[in-house]
Amino acid sequence: MQKTKIGFLHPGAMGISLAVSAQNSGHEACWASDGRSPQTRMRAEEHGLTDLNSVSHLTQTCSALVSICPPHAAIDVAKSIASLSFQGLYIDANAIAPQTAQHIQFTVEQGGARFVDGGVIGGPAWKPGTTWLHLSGADAAEATAYFAKGALETNVLGDEIGQASALKMTFAAYTKGSTALIAAMFATAEHFDVRSALEEQWTKYDPDFVEEAHKRTRRVTAKAWRFAGEMEEIATTFADAGLPTGFHQAAGNTYTRMADFKDSKETPALHEVLKKLLSNE
Numbered sequence: 001m002q003k004t005k006i007g008f009l010h011p012g013a014m015g016i017s018l019a020v021s022a023q024n025s026g027h028e029a030c031w032a033s034d035g036r037s038p039q040t041r042m043r044a045e046e047h048g049l050t051d052l053n054s055v056s057h058l059t060q061t062c063s064a065l066v067s068i069c070p071p072h073a074a075i076d077v078a079k080s081i082a083s084l085s086f087q088g089l090y091i092d093a094n095a096i097a098p099q100t101a102q103h104i105q106f107t108v109e110q111g112g113a114r115f116v117d118g119g120v121i122g123g124p125a126w127k128p129g130t131t132w133l134h135l136s137g138a139d140a141a142e143a144t145a146y147f148a149k150g151a152l153e154t155n156v157l158g159d160e161i162g163q164a165s166a167l168k169m170t171f172a173a174y175t176k177g178s179t180a181l182i183a184a185m186f187a188t189a190e191h192f193d194v195r196s197a198l199e200e201q202w203t204k205y206d207p208d209f210v211e212e213a214h215k216r217t218r219r220v221t222a223k224a225w226r227f228a229g230e231m232e233e234i235a236t237t238f239a240d241a242g243l244p245t246g247f248h249q250a251a252g253n254t255y256t257r258m259a260d261f262k263d264s265k266e267t268p269a270l271h272e273v274l275k276k277l278l279s280n281e
Contacts, residue, residue: 007062010069017124021150032058059086068093072229078104082111093118097236098162105161116143117161119168125152136163169237180251183217187277221261228255
């Protein structure tokens with residue numbers, strides 16, 4: 001198997017796990033440290049990524065690039081790569097709407113690259129059978145070879161750009177959308193001083209539901225700033241299918257209210273989360 005240099009544009013918690021899967025599959029994982037945070041630098045150094053310093057050098061050296069960043073930044077990242085006339089395979093693994101993926105396809109292809117649409121389902125890929133990268137596009141099969149022997153599972157959906165993003169959006173519409181709904185229900189019950197009664201009623205139907213709902217509401221705070229943009233992408237996806245968009249727009253607003261927890265060193269208590277949600281009453 002030929003060793004390929006693969007550039008990871010944002011080796012965050014998810015991106016670094018994809019980079020390690022590429023390494024385990026016999027490829028060289030690269031990144032560019034210019035302008036990146038000390039935490040990202042530490043993460044990349046810990047896992048042995050090759051630092052090519054600048055994104056410009058990354059585009060000149062790597063045969064493939066993987067974009068996995070906050071959804072609201074996906075288009076700008078693609079524009080920056082297109083401006084550098086990258087000629088390789090651009091794999092967009094962001095949580096974006098099919099329409100956004102198609103827009104990015106046009107952008108990077110104008111710069112000379114080939115494009116593969118991707119969507120990650122699951123947490124960071126450290127254990128086999130827990131994280132899936134779904135891919136679509138004419139060159140999707142090529143992308144699977146970059147992760148063939150890592151913990152990341154890959155699946156080709158078809159040749160159409162947007163299929164992978166559509167699967168990601170419809171899956172997250174429930175998993176992340178329902179968490180926002182639970183948080184909003186807790187906050188509303190708190191406002192009317194009936195949360196204890198609500199939890200008691202829930203317990204009658206499912207003894208484990210309240211504890212799990214507490215955990216989901218508290219834990220999501222760390223990524224709420226990122227999920228707000230994802231809810232907007234889901235709303236866009238629903239709109240394209242002719243379905244109502246209001247629920248996920250509201251979910252995005254709910255996550256925006258929790259965005260200040262991004263840099264918290266500890267998971268906040270439930271009462272702190274509810275206070276933040278209700279602060280915009």
